[in-house]
Amino acid sequence: MELTLKQKTAFGIGAVGKDMVYALSASYVMYYYQDVLGLSASFVGVVLMVARFFDAFNDPFMGVLVAKTRTRWGRFRPWIFSGTLLNALVLYALFAAPVLDEAALMVYFSVVYILWGVTYTMMDIPFWSMIPAFTHSGKEREGLSTLGRSCAGVGSAIITVITMLCVNALGGGEERVGFSRFTLIIAVLFVIFITVTCI
Secondary structure: OOOOHHHHHHHHHHHHHHHHHHHHHHHHHHHHHHHHOOOOHHHHHHHHHHHHHHHHHHHHHHHHHHHHOOOOOOOOHHHHHHHHHHHHHHHHHHOOOOOOOHHHHHHHHHHHHHHHHHHHHHHHHHHHHOHHHHOOOHHHHHHHHHHHHHHHHHHHHHHHHHHHHHHHHHHOOOHHHHHHHHHHHHHHHHHHHHHHHHO
């Protein structure tokens, strides 16, 4: 099957949204919890490291689940859509932490960050796994993969350029408020972009 321009564009739009979310978490979660909320750098670093170890088991498990999925909406779409909705909610929770004492905030961050990784994997693994199912043409698969990676780079670049500008503007100089408002916007865009891909 030869992919249409519409299908390729929809895949690319999803990749932009997906990597906007990833870049926000990867680039700013340490800054937010350490510099904005005051947790120690060593604690935040340990949580990030534990999450990476957890991913080493979580990713293959998700791959098996996707491979065994059979629904009227296909193997990939249910996981991509549900993973996106859950990840958008958890992303907002990650950057809209309630006012808590230090011990409670440590627990909150640990739980929410691990959940963020799990829900991101729910969407990310099937997103890239569906490329071979689109077409039998190796050249077209390669082209779609390149398109997806390029669009993902655009999503990351957008976050790199605009995050702190938007956080300061939306928060009126109060970063805690700015991050929660900015993250809400990114989470909504993420759901919209992935919905385009799923449709």
